Amino acid sequence: MTAPASAVAFDAFYRAERARVHGFFRRKVGRDEAADLTQEAFMxxxxxxxxxxxxxxxxxxxKIARNIWLNRLRQQRRQGVLYPFDEERDGVTPPEQERRFEGKELRRAYWRALRPLSRKTRRIFLMHRLRGMAYRDIADELGVSCKAxxxxxxxxxxxxxxxxxRLT
Structure with missing residues (x-):
């Protein structure tokens, strides 16, 4: 027995939109409550x-997600809690200069890692990672199998x- 068309369509919609709605709630209320509020919005x-x-x-x-968030804010204000502290979101962040330095070091390490690889392996890897090409598209362009x-x-x-x- 198959699911009704509307249930199948809703399932596809849920899979496509869940991460976006979860991200909205994670930014607004923190990681701990985001999953529950995401589920509530879809329900x-x-x-x-x-x-x-x-x-x-x-x-x-x-609109449903925004209303859920606003209702939650109103309820918290009545209870006297304005904004809960979320350590991951609100914690101290490292200086920007340190982040840039770490990023450069990581990029250099990746290039050192890729340099000894064969030209073909390096090319395929960069086609996938930098150009965002799918395995099938790379295979078609280079005339090799997907498995290769x-x-x-x-x-x-x-x-x-x-x-x-080795870096960590």
Whole structure:
């Protein structure tokens, strides 16, 4: 027995939008409560019975999420809690100069890791990582199999992991 078309469509919508809504709540209320509020937003949308007829379900979901957040703020204000402290979000951040230095060091380490690889392996890895190409597209462009692309990228990733393990 298969699920009704609207349930299948909602499942696909949920998979596509969950990370965005979760990110919204994570920024607004912190990591601890974000998952529960994300679930509540999707349950309200599905429970409304309007999903199948909505022209812009993403905007409707965003409105539901914003309303949930605002209701939560109002409730906290009544209880006297304005903004809870989230250590990951509100903690001290390292100076910008240190971040740039660490980023440069990591990039240099990656280039040192990739340099000894064969030209083809390095090219395939960079096509995937820098240009964002899918394995199938790389395989088609270079005239190799998808499995060959996987093997080349696997070699490059293993080499990068070994180099970054030495840095930490």
């Amino acid at each position: 309200r949308l599905y429970g409304s019975g309007r999903f199948a007829t909505l022209e812009y379900p993403r905007a409707y979901l965003a 692309v996987e093997n080349h990228i696997g070699r490059a990733l293993a080499r990068c992991r070994r180099v970054t393990a």
